[in-house]
Amino acid sequence: MLFFSLALSGCALILPSNIPISEPISHPVRFLLTFDDGPSSSNYMNSTESILKDLAHNPVQPGIKALFFVQTRGATLHSPGRELLPREYAEGHLIGFHTATSGHNNHRFLSPEDFVASLENGIADIRNATGTAPTLVRPPYWSYDTRTFAAYQAHGLHMLLTDLSANDGKTWGFNGSPRRRINLHNQLAAMRAKMVAGSLPVVDGVVPIVVTFHDTNSYTARHMNEYLQILLDVAKELNIPVSDQAFYKDRSALERAALARTVKDGSEPVVLPGLWGWIWR
Numbered sequence: 001m002l003f004f005s006l007a008l009s010g011c012a013l014i015l016p017s018n019i020p021i022s023e024p025i026s027h028p029v030r031f032l033l034t035f036d037d038g039p040s041s042s043n044y045m046n047s048t049e050s051i052l053k054d055l056a057h058n059p060v061q062p063g064i065k066a067l068f069f070v071q072t073r074g075a076t077l078h079s080p081g082r083e084l085l086p087r088e089y090a091e092g093h094l095i096g097f098h099t100a101t102s103g104h105n106n107h108r109f110l111s112p113e114d115f116v117a118s119l120e121n122g123i124a125d126i127r128n129a130t131g132t133a134p135t136l137v138r139p140p141y142w143s144y145d146t147r148t149f150a151a152y153q154a155h156g157l158h159m160l161l162t163d164l165s166a167n168d169g170k171t172w173g174f175n176g177s178p179r180r181r182i183n184l185h186n187q188l189a190a191m192r193a194k195m196v197a198g199s200l201p202v203v204d205g206v207v208p209i210v211v212t213f214h215d216t217n218s219y220t221a222r223h224m225n226e227y228l229q230i231l232l233d234v235a236k237e238l239n240i241p242v243s244d245q246a247f248y249k250d251r252s253a254l255e256r257a258a259l260a261r262t263v264k265d266g267s268e269p270v271v272l273p274g275l276w277g278w279i280w281r
Protein backbone atom coordinates (compact mmCIF):
# COMPACT_ATOMS: atom_id res chain seq x y z
CA MET A 1 0.00 0.00 0.00
CA LEU A 2 2.79 2.39 0.95
CA PHE A 3 4.52 1.50 -2.29
CA PHE A 4 1.54 2.58 -4.39
CA SER A 5 0.99 5.66 -2.26
CA LEU A 6 4.53 6.74 -3.03
CA ALA A 7 4.12 5.91 -6.69
CA LEU A 8 0.94 7.88 -7.06
CA SER A 9 0.93 10.66 -4.53
CA GLY A 10 3.80 13.00 -5.16
CA CYS A 11 7.17 11.56 -4.32
CA ALA A 12 8.74 11.53 -7.77
CA LEU A 13 12.34 10.39 -7.56
CA ILE A 14 13.60 12.74 -10.22
CA LEU A 15 16.85 14.58 -9.72
CA PRO A 16 17.31 18.10 -11.04
CA SER A 17 19.50 18.55 -14.09
CA ASN A 18 23.14 19.48 -13.50
CA ILE A 19 23.11 21.97 -16.35
CA PRO A 20 23.37 25.51 -14.93
CA ILE A 21 20.18 27.52 -15.31
CA SER A 22 22.11 30.31 -17.03
CA GLU A 23 22.28 28.20 -20.23
CA PRO A 24 19.91 29.97 -22.66
CA ILE A 25 16.78 28.39 -24.10
CA SER A 26 15.81 29.48 -27.61
CA HIS A 27 12.02 29.00 -27.59
CA PRO A 28 9.52 29.77 -24.84
CA VAL A 29 7.43 26.99 -23.38
CA ARG A 30 3.64 26.72 -23.21
CA PHE A 31 2.00 24.36 -20.75
CA LEU A 32 -0.37 21.79 -22.24
CA LEU A 33 -2.66 20.68 -19.42
CA THR A 34 -4.08 17.17 -19.50
CA PHE A 35 -6.53 15.48 -17.14
CA ASP A 36 -7.00 11.72 -16.79
CA ASP A 37 -9.76 9.41 -15.53
CA GLY A 38 -12.77 11.75 -15.71
CA PRO A 39 -15.36 12.92 -16.00
CA SER A 40 -16.27 12.67 -12.34
CA SER A 41 -19.74 11.35 -11.64
CA SER A 42 -19.83 12.70 -8.13
CA ASN A 43 -22.99 14.56 -7.18
CA TYR A 44 -21.22 16.39 -4.36
CA MET A 45 -18.69 19.11 -5.24
CA ASN A 46 -17.96 17.49 -8.61
CA SER A 47 -14.21 17.82 -9.23
CA THR A 48 -14.45 17.86 -13.04
CA GLU A 49 -17.02 20.63 -12.89
CA SER A 50 -14.82 22.60 -10.49
CA ILE A 51 -11.81 22.25 -12.81
CA LEU A 52 -13.83 23.36 -15.85
CA LYS A 53 -14.88 26.45 -13.91
CA ASP A 54 -11.30 27.24 -12.86
CA LEU A 55 -9.86 26.75 -16.34
CA ALA A 56 -12.43 29.21 -17.68
CA HIS A 57 -12.08 31.73 -14.85
CA ASN A 58 -8.83 32.11 -12.94
CA PRO A 59 -6.41 34.94 -12.12
CA VAL A 60 -3.51 33.46 -14.14
CA GLN A 61 -4.99 33.07 -17.63
CA PRO A 62 -8.77 32.93 -18.15
CA GLY A 63 -10.09 30.70 -20.92
CA ILE A 64 -7.51 27.89 -20.72
CA LYS A 65 -8.27 24.87 -22.93
CA ALA A 66 -7.09 21.44 -21.83
CA LEU A 67 -6.99 17.84 -22.98
CA PHE A 68 -9.24 15.40 -21.11
CA PHE A 69 -8.39 11.69 -21.41
CA VAL A 70 -11.79 10.25 -20.55
CA GLN A 71 -13.27 7.00 -19.38
CA THR A 72 -16.45 6.52 -21.41
CA ARG A 73 -18.01 3.53 -19.65
CA GLY A 74 -18.41 2.50 -16.02
CA ALA A 75 -19.15 5.35 -13.61
CA THR A 76 -19.05 7.92 -16.40
CA LEU A 77 -22.22 6.42 -17.88
CA HIS A 78 -24.10 7.94 -14.95
CA SER A 79 -25.13 11.52 -14.49
CA PRO A 80 -23.46 14.01 -14.06
CA GLY A 81 -20.37 12.44 -15.72
CA ARG A 82 -22.46 11.58 -18.77
CA GLU A 83 -23.32 15.24 -19.30
CA LEU A 84 -19.85 16.54 -18.43
CA LEU A 85 -18.10 14.79 -21.31
CA PRO A 86 -19.99 16.66 -24.09
CA ARG A 87 -19.76 19.79 -21.95
CA GLU A 88 -15.96 19.58 -21.89
CA TYR A 89 -15.97 19.54 -25.68
CA ALA A 90 -18.62 22.26 -25.95
CA GLU A 91 -16.44 24.51 -23.77
CA GLY A 92 -13.59 24.17 -26.26
CA HIS A 93 -11.50 21.45 -24.64
CA LEU A 94 -10.07 18.44 -26.48
CA ILE A 95 -11.16 14.89 -25.68
CA GLY A 96 -8.77 11.94 -25.78
CA PHE A 97 -9.35 8.26 -25.08
CA HIS A 98 -8.36 6.58 -21.80
CA THR A 99 -10.69 3.63 -21.13
CA ALA A 100 -14.05 2.22 -22.29
CA THR A 101 -14.38 -0.68 -19.89
CA SER A 102 -16.35 -0.86 -16.65
CA GLY A 103 -13.17 -0.07 -14.70
CA HIS A 104 -9.75 1.56 -15.12
CA ASN A 105 -8.35 -1.51 -16.90
CA ASN A 106 -4.76 -1.90 -18.02
CA HIS A 107 -5.03 -2.31 -21.81
CA ARG A 108 -2.21 -4.88 -21.83
CA PHE A 109 -4.08 -7.15 -19.45
CA LEU A 110 -7.38 -7.19 -21.37
CA SER A 111 -7.96 -10.11 -23.76
CA PRO A 112 -7.12 -9.10 -27.35
CA GLU A 113 -10.85 -9.13 -28.22
CA ASP A 114 -11.86 -7.05 -25.19
CA PHE A 115 -9.02 -4.60 -25.84
CA VAL A 116 -10.03 -3.97 -29.45
CA ALA A 117 -13.71 -3.77 -28.44
CA SER A 118 -12.79 -1.16 -25.81
CA LEU A 119 -10.95 0.94 -28.41
CA GLU A 120 -13.89 0.78 -30.81
CA ASN A 121 -16.41 1.49 -28.06
CA GLY A 122 -14.38 4.39 -26.71
CA ILE A 123 -13.96 5.98 -30.14
CA ALA A 124 -17.71 5.57 -30.82
CA ASP A 125 -18.64 6.96 -27.38
CA ILE A 126 -16.47 10.05 -27.88
CA ARG A 127 -17.79 10.57 -31.41
CA ASN A 128 -21.36 10.35 -30.09
CA ALA A 129 -20.60 12.89 -27.37
CA THR A 130 -18.60 15.37 -29.45
CA GLY A 131 -19.31 14.67 -33.12
CA THR A 132 -15.66 13.91 -33.77
CA ALA A 133 -13.41 10.88 -33.27
CA PRO A 134 -10.47 11.20 -30.84
CA THR A 135 -6.92 11.32 -32.22
CA LEU A 136 -5.12 10.89 -28.90
CA VAL A 137 -4.87 8.12 -26.33
CA ARG A 138 -3.19 7.84 -22.97
CA PRO A 139 -2.75 4.28 -21.69
CA PRO A 140 -4.03 3.62 -18.15
CA TYR A 141 -1.12 3.25 -15.70
CA TRP A 142 1.19 4.46 -18.53
CA SER A 143 1.27 0.79 -19.54
CA TYR A 144 1.67 -0.24 -23.16
CA ASP A 145 3.67 -2.59 -25.34
CA THR A 146 4.33 -2.91 -29.06
CA ARG A 147 1.04 -4.84 -29.50
CA THR A 148 -1.22 -2.31 -27.78
CA PHE A 149 0.72 0.56 -29.36
CA ALA A 150 0.15 -0.90 -32.85
CA ALA A 151 -3.57 -1.29 -32.11
CA TYR A 152 -3.77 2.37 -31.08
CA GLN A 153 -2.12 3.37 -34.35
CA ALA A 154 -4.45 1.11 -36.37
CA HIS A 155 -7.41 2.91 -34.78
CA GLY A 156 -6.06 6.38 -35.53
CA LEU A 157 -5.02 6.99 -31.91
CA HIS A 158 -1.67 8.64 -31.18
CA MET A 159 -0.21 7.95 -27.74
CA LEU A 160 0.64 10.89 -25.49
CA LEU A 161 2.65 10.37 -22.31
CA THR A 162 3.70 13.32 -20.13
CA ASP A 163 6.54 15.65 -19.20
CA LEU A 164 5.32 16.70 -15.77
CA SER A 165 2.96 14.83 -13.48
CA ALA A 166 1.17 16.13 -10.41
CA ASN A 167 1.27 12.48 -9.24
CA ASP A 168 -2.33 12.88 -8.14
CA GLY A 169 -3.72 9.62 -9.51
CA LYS A 170 -4.50 8.35 -6.03
CA THR A 171 -7.97 9.72 -5.34
CA TRP A 172 -9.02 7.74 -2.25
CA GLY A 173 -8.00 8.29 1.38
CA PHE A 174 -5.37 10.99 1.85
CA ASN A 175 -4.85 12.48 -1.57
CA GLY A 176 -3.10 15.71 -0.69
CA SER A 177 0.18 16.71 -2.30
CA PRO A 178 2.29 18.63 0.24
CA ARG A 179 5.31 18.34 -2.09
CA ARG A 180 3.45 19.63 -5.16
CA ARG A 181 5.73 22.63 -5.70
CA ILE A 182 9.09 20.87 -5.32
CA ASN A 183 7.76 17.90 -7.29
CA LEU A 184 6.90 20.05 -10.32
CA HIS A 185 10.11 22.06 -9.89
CA ASN A 186 12.25 18.89 -9.99
CA GLN A 187 10.46 17.44 -13.00
CA LEU A 188 10.75 20.68 -14.97
CA ALA A 189 14.41 20.99 -13.93
CA ALA A 190 15.04 17.53 -15.34
CA MET A 191 13.65 18.74 -18.69
CA ARG A 192 15.73 21.89 -18.88
CA ALA A 193 18.69 20.19 -20.57
CA LYS A 194 16.41 19.07 -23.43
CA MET A 195 15.22 22.66 -23.84
CA VAL A 196 18.79 23.95 -23.95
CA ALA A 197 19.71 21.28 -26.50
CA GLY A 198 16.64 22.12 -28.59
CA SER A 199 15.59 18.47 -28.64
CA LEU A 200 11.91 19.10 -27.93
CA PRO A 201 9.55 19.89 -30.85
CA VAL A 202 8.67 23.53 -31.48
CA VAL A 203 5.04 23.97 -32.51
CA ASP A 204 3.63 27.38 -33.46
CA GLY A 205 6.78 29.02 -32.05
CA VAL A 206 6.63 27.42 -28.60
CA VAL A 207 7.76 24.21 -26.91
CA PRO A 208 4.66 22.43 -25.58
CA ILE A 209 5.22 20.98 -22.10
CA VAL A 210 2.68 18.28 -21.26
CA VAL A 211 1.39 18.37 -17.68
CA THR A 212 -0.79 15.63 -16.19
CA PHE A 213 -3.45 15.93 -13.51
CA HIS A 214 -6.48 13.80 -12.59
CA ASP A 215 -9.79 15.64 -12.75
CA THR A 216 -11.31 12.98 -10.48
CA ASN A 217 -9.04 14.16 -7.65
CA SER A 218 -10.85 16.52 -5.30
CA TYR A 219 -7.56 17.89 -3.92
CA THR A 220 -6.41 18.78 -7.43
CA ALA A 221 -9.76 20.43 -8.09
CA ARG A 222 -9.50 22.53 -4.93
CA HIS A 223 -5.94 23.61 -5.81
CA MET A 224 -6.24 24.12 -9.58
CA ASN A 225 -5.57 27.86 -9.54
CA GLU A 226 -2.58 27.31 -7.26
CA TYR A 227 -1.19 24.67 -9.63
CA LEU A 228 -1.41 27.14 -12.55
CA GLN A 229 0.63 29.68 -10.59
CA ILE A 230 3.13 27.02 -9.43
CA LEU A 231 3.89 26.11 -13.06
CA LEU A 232 4.71 29.74 -13.85
CA ASP A 233 6.71 30.10 -10.63
CA VAL A 234 8.90 27.04 -11.16
CA ALA A 235 9.59 28.03 -14.78
CA LYS A 236 10.78 31.43 -13.51
CA GLU A 237 12.92 29.81 -10.79
CA LEU A 238 14.57 27.66 -13.47
CA ASN A 239 15.07 30.58 -15.89
CA ILE A 240 12.83 28.90 -18.47
CA PRO A 241 11.09 31.41 -20.77
CA VAL A 242 7.29 31.05 -20.86
CA SER A 243 5.19 32.24 -23.78
CA ASP A 244 3.00 35.31 -23.21
CA GLN A 245 0.21 32.77 -23.64
CA ALA A 246 1.40 30.39 -20.94
CA PHE A 247 -1.42 27.87 -21.43
CA TYR A 248 -3.32 26.80 -24.54
CA LYS A 249 -6.48 28.73 -25.35
CA ASP A 250 -7.39 27.13 -28.66
CA ARG A 251 -8.39 23.50 -29.19
CA SER A 252 -6.86 23.05 -32.63
CA ALA A 253 -3.52 24.57 -31.55
CA LEU A 254 -3.59 22.32 -28.51
CA GLU A 255 -4.24 19.26 -30.67
CA ARG A 256 -1.37 20.17 -33.05
CA ALA A 257 0.96 20.50 -30.09
CA ALA A 258 -0.20 17.27 -28.44
CA LEU A 259 0.21 15.32 -31.68
CA ALA A 260 3.76 16.65 -32.05
CA ARG A 261 4.59 15.28 -28.60
CA THR A 262 3.15 11.78 -29.14
CA VAL A 263 5.30 8.65 -29.13
CA LYS A 264 6.09 7.78 -32.74
CA ASP A 265 7.48 4.27 -32.25
CA GLY A 266 6.15 1.76 -29.69
CA SER A 267 9.65 0.50 -28.94
CA GLU A 268 11.38 3.86 -28.42
CA PRO A 269 12.69 4.54 -24.91
CA VAL A 270 10.43 6.79 -22.84
CA VAL A 271 10.40 8.34 -19.39
CA LEU A 272 7.33 7.52 -17.28
CA PRO A 273 6.32 9.62 -14.25
CA GLY A 274 6.92 8.62 -10.64
CA LEU A 275 7.77 4.96 -10.17
CA TRP A 276 5.88 3.72 -13.22
CA GLY A 277 9.01 3.31 -15.34
CA TRP A 278 10.42 1.07 -12.62
CA ILE A 279 7.14 -0.87 -12.30
CA TRP A 280 6.85 -1.61 -16.04
CA ARG A 281 10.52 -2.07 -16.92
Ligand SMILES: [Zn+2]
Nearest residue numbers: 036037140141
Ligand atom coordinates in the same frame (compact mmCIF):
# COMPACT_ATOMS: atom_id res chain seq x y z
ZN1 LIG B 1 -5.96 6.71 -15.55
